[in-house]
Amino acid sequence: MTATNNLIASVDLGSNSFRLQICENNGGQLKVVDSFKQMVRFAAGLDEQKMLSEESQQCALDCLARFGERLRGFSPEQVRVVATNTFRVAKNIAAFIPKAEAALGFPIEVIAGREEARLIYTGVVHTLPPNGDRMLVIDIGGGSTEFVIGSDLQPTATESLPLGCVTYSMRFFQNKITAKNFQTAISAARNEIQRISKLMKRAGWDFAIGTSGSAKSIRDVLAAEYPQEADITYAGMKKLAERIIEAGSVKKVRFENLKPERVEVFAGGLAVMMAAxxxxxxxxxxxxxxxxxxxxxxxxxxxxxxxxxxxxxxAEFQNRYHVSLNQAKRVAETAQQFMESLCMAENVPVQDVVRWKRFLGWAGQLHEIGIDIAHTGYHKHSAYILENADMPGFSRKEQTVLAQLVLGHRGDVKKMADVVGANSMMWDAILSLRLAALFCRARLPLEMPASTQLRPDPSGKGFTLRISAAWLEQHPLVADALDYESAQWQKVDMPFTVQPQ
Incomplete structure (x- = not known):
């Protein structure tokens, strides 16, 4: 099948399975045209130090290479790849991700737990529209479990906890399953869920919905073993647990309707669900x-x-941190203008220009959120918030980019050398945001000369700002700030020269 403009693909890199799904997008109506799933058991490759084994990495790379073959011909705008809990917790994941992206052919977004919860809820609410009642959605994955409450398109509570069917099966059910270790697993899961139980109960819900492999497996087994059980109930799950304990393993019970690939992780998922x-x-x-x-x-x-x-x-962060909307808009738009000027001179592909202008737009909107904490060093506070806060819609990688831009928008440029390295587009973006903040420092409507141009230096190293000499004479504070800026860029061996016209 040849990739066409109305095809989009999602790749879900879970802790238990990797999934690729391709859909036709017909005016917002989705039709599945192809799907692939492989039980990678990525979380099982973690040792006690949270390091991924070479074997688990290779298994994942082999799967991603197959996905990459199917996605050949797709453009980056047609594919979104999200990675969940194991990618979040593995300590050696930074070295693995470049290999994974090379095998797949597309960038990987490592999403935060609450972002994972929001996306799960988005899928549920679009495929099972609520009638105004509040629903509790629980998704037991391989390494984490997400809990969401909502009644319309946006959830009101999202939580993610580090308990999953793979991790709990490995932790508690490696050997013979007994009543004691099954109860120990349930108690451990309850201790985790206790952290959010008051919040969830306070929010309240009218009905509960389970999603993904563990919930579907429990439902399917209950339907086969006890046909009178139309839904998942605690009594039904308790019967399943008793049969597993009596047999000593899930495999020996030979549950009807339990897929072979779910046998090894079924007990862990069941214990987590019973705890919930x-x-x-x-x-x-x-x-x-x-x-x-x-x-x-x-x-x-x-x-x-x-x-x-x-x-x-x-927009929500601007409101939460009492941002001056006019100033944020001025800085964002000015930074985008400088970036576009640089990109035009460097013949940057259009999609990259759009991407970096979007980042600068968000960075400009949010660069002053740290002032709500303290004005001194506010850019450091802003960067910390952007790096660590739950930001629905943003991947962790995108949050890191925003944090780096905001950290670099003022102060010593040299501090960014180790962070940015040889990423020329990031340097362009940092300079654009620094200049925008500099020119907008008066916090008044900006009337910059129309002839102003920011260009890469003809030498191929550094930057040149061409600006009206008369305008600079009328704005001596800006002229002084540009001199300071020039000295800053000398520290990273990237000369910034001002050429009055």
Whole structure:
């Protein structure tokens, strides 16, 4: 099949399985045309020090290479790749990701737990529209479990906890399954869920929905073993647990409707689900086929239709941290103008220009959020918030880019040398944001000369700002600041020269 403009693809790199799904996008209506799934058990490759084994890495790379072959011919705008808990916790993941991206052929977004929860909910709410009632969505993955409450398109509570079917199966059920170790697993999961139980109960819900492999496996086994059980109930799960304990393993029970690839992780998922029922006092749960990949698709469409969640998040952060909207808008638009000027001179591909202008737009909107903490060193506070806060719609990598831009927008340029390295586009963006903040320092409407141009230096190293000499004479504070800026860029051996015209 040849990739066409109406095809989009999502790749979900979970802790248990990797999934590729390709859909036709017909005016916002999605039709699945192809899908692949491989049980990679990525979380099983983590040792006690949270280091991924070479074997697990190779297994993942082999799978990604196959996905990459299927995605050949797709453009970056047609593919979104999200990675979840194991990518978040593995200590050697930084060295693995470049290999993974090379095998797949597309960039990988490592998403935060709450962002994963939001995307799961987005998939559920689009495929199972609520009727105004509040729903509790629980998704037990390989390494984490997400809990979400909502009644419309945006959830009201999102939480992610480090308990999953792979990690719990490995931790508690490596040997013979007994009543004691099954109860120990449930108690351990309840201790984790206890952290959020008050919040979730306070928010309240009218019905509960389970998503993804563990919930579907429990439902399927219950339906086969006890046909009267239309939904997941605690009583039904307790019967399954008793049969597993009596046999000593899931394999020996030979549950009907349990897929072979789920046998090794079924007990872990069951223990986590039973703990959720106990701690949150859930009576029954229905199951939906929607999952993270569906949420990725609908979020993807939202971005294409100019309904980008990241823009909403930026606006919410501006409100939360009492940002001056006029100043933020001035800085963002000025930074984008400088970046566009540089990119035109460097013949940067259009898609890269658009991407970096978007980053500068968000960075300009949010560069002063740290002032709400303290004015002194506010850029450091801003960068810390952007790096560590839960920001719906943004991947961790995107948050890091924003944090680096904001950290570099003022102060000593030399501090950015080790962070940015040889990334020329990042240096261009940092300079654009620094100049924007410099020119907008008066916090008044900016009337910069129309002839102003920022260009890469003809020598191929550094930058040149061409600006009206008369304008500089009328703005001596800006002229002094540009002299300081020139001295800063000398420290990183990237000369910044001002050429009055």
């Amino acid at each position: 029922f106990e701690e949150l006092e859930i009576r029954k749960m229905t199951v939906t086929e929607a999952a993270l990949r569906d949420g990725v698709f609908y979020d993807f469409i939202g971005r294409e239709l100019n309904g980008d969640m990241r823009d909403q998040t930026a």
